[in-house]
Amino acid sequence: MTAVSIEPVTPERWEDLEGLFGPTGAYGHCWCAYFRRRAKDFSASVGCAQPERGDTNRETLRRLTVDNHVPGLIAYEGEQPCGWVSVAPREQYVRLSRSRSLRPTDPTEVGVWSLVCFWLPPRRRGGGLGTRLLDAAVQHARANGGRVLEAYPVDTVGGRAPSAEVYTGTVRMFEKAGFTCQPHPKSGRPVARLGLKDE
Template structure:
């Protein structure tokens, strides 16, 4: 599985865009932009903003590829550039310029092959390459219970633990009936060192 920065808009659209361009789907903007703008952007304007983000430095996340086919997406950005910077349910632990990893999506037909793990690792490497000292995620603490796939975008705790993240704080946020926890991975020390 190859994970690359999300610079190709058509590939991002293939993973998180709507089948009907006029649909009002998330496009992974709901945590990226202020609520008012998120509510005002409708239909094709949402995709147009994502296209601009794909051309920006850094781009809005990473994509997983199976050969040349985009099969997965992870949204990651500095927390200060997201609504998590002001979120009352997910605490801000300190003043470190952490990056937030908040959405993982694997296309139907490609699930169950470890793509979400590759996306987490790829997003961490992307953040590291862009100078992030720490990556945060806010996954579901589902304790093995089933999670509705449409609400599993936040990821699940055990997948982040497998990637080396540790529990940093509880939150008052819930999603699909499961509590969300704040998990962190410190990039200031190379975890691959002997």
């Protein structure tokens, strides 16, 4: 693989991220806002009856970026954007706190960061870029005061899953990176966690 750099998404990189996601906002006008908005608000924003669907999601991500909240990391091959990972303090992801299947078991726990999404253009999948983005996300969360990094991968034991279903990553991917994966006590969905404190 050609040399790849991975950088925080700061205001000057908004246009790069916008270009990477393209006119459909990566996953069906999502603009990586699925976990950042309440379920009813997100559903309304991608309704098929709206010709401008996704505009509110795009604005959610743009506003975070231009307000210097760093919603994630972007990968570059040379100057060309080629991948994305959404990683930030868990409290930025409104849907997690309301989710029946992923609600924090200890909502008072401090210093928890969440990794909720990867986006790679089809031609970049399967070449190790996702793993590089994961490694960079761990480093980014640790460098910015995170005590734990949490993720919500898909268990693909028994076969491959369509790429649209594994945007949160796979259990195998996180376990190889040193995460511990346990079923959520309410839903049974895998939750991956990695301590970030220096030994």
